Amino acid sequence: MSADVSGTESGSESGTESGPEPGPEPGPESRPKPGPGPEPGPESGPEPGPRSGLRRGPRQGSERSQLCPEHFEPLCWFCLSERRPVCATCAGFGGRCHRHRIRRAEEHAEELRNKIVDQCERLQLQSAGISKYMAEVLQGKNQKAVVMASAARDLIIQRLSLVRSLCESEEQRLLEQVHGEEERAHQSILTQRAHWVDAVQKLDTLRTNMVDMITHLDDLQLIQREQEIFERAEEAEGILDPQDSEKLSFNEKCAWSPLLTQLWAASVLGSLSAYEGQPARLLLARTPSWECGSLLLHSVSRKPACSTLVGICPRP
Incomplete structure (x- = not known):
């Protein structure tokens, strides 16, 4: 990519030098002088035919393109090494980005x-x-x-x-x-x-x-x-x-709740035994929580009916 750009920009440089320039001196002193002055840069940019033909940067009809602060040319290239937009002269032979990896700004x-x-x-x-x-x-x-x-x-x-x-x-x-x-x-x-x-x-x-x-x-x-x-x-x-x-x-x-589980199990077993007419001892003995009846005896009531309902009795 850099080789193509270098060739293109070297051609654009030769086309610019052969075209008409606003400075009257053809000597080597005439090249650095147009740089500091802001007037000749923007005016001489679009005049040469070959350079404008080689630079295919983005054109905005209603917006003015930004120019390079060094060469006053459109920033139509992007330097991948410095991560910034550059002009065709910067990307061409002798420019600061000549050997860098560059690509078109629009790409x-x-x-x-x-x-x-x-x-x-x-x-x-x-x-x-x-x-x-x-x-x-x-x-x-x-x-x-x-x-x-x-x-x-x-x-x-x-x-x-x-x-x-x-x-x-x-x-x-x-x-x-x-x-x-x-x-x-x-x-x-x-x-x-x-x-x-x-x-x-x-x-x-x-x-x-x-x-x-x-x-x-x-x-x-x-x-x-x-x-x-x-x-x-x-x-x-x-x-x-x-x-x-x-x-x-x-x-x-x-x-x-452990208390709720034990009370509920004892109440259910006692209710079933009273309903079926079977001794509560047999039902409670078959369960691992036989001792829950003693808690119910001391907590619920002292009436004999309570012990009969829950089936409180000693182990056989």
Whole structure:
């Protein structure tokens, strides 16, 4: 690439020297003089035919092209070594970028546009994934937490209804734990929803800014803001995809109580034995928690009917 540009620029230099120049002196002193003065540069740029034919830089009909501060020529090339736009003279033989890797500015700008388009597509897919996560996963988690909390309430109330006189305080405590767990799960879901809504807004803002860059910036402005484009792309990559977490689920362990389990088992076994007319000793002896009857004897009541119902008796 550099060899083609060098040949092109050497030809453009020969074409410029053979064409008419505004300076009257043909000597070697006439070459450095037009550099400092701002007047001859812009006027002598478009006059020679061969140079304007060789330079095929971007032309804007309504916008004025930026010029090289050294040679007052359009910045139609891009130096890959110095990462900046240069003119044809800088890229040609004897220029400061003669042996550097260069390419046309319009090609580099087109590559940047393609990168922005790819980044916008990735941002759009990421936004769609987050929106789907909020619409399906978080919504399902919220409904599941409500259903599981309701089922836990029903289970607790059904079990405690058998021994209400003993379990009023335990019922209140467990209901508060279930309510607290439901509030925690619901709050976690709301926090997740707010976080991902903010993430989607950030992604939409970044994508809108990148689309505006493609739409409103010309090639040179796009190249000059290359660093800003990369920073916004890195900012978008910093927003991670949503991951499922156990904190978003309802924890069933909050509804478990050793006291409640033992009382419920003893009450059920006692109720079944009284209903079927079988001795409670046989039923309780078949269970690993036979000792739960002693707890019920000292906690529920001192009436004989209670011991008969629960089946409190010594081991055979």
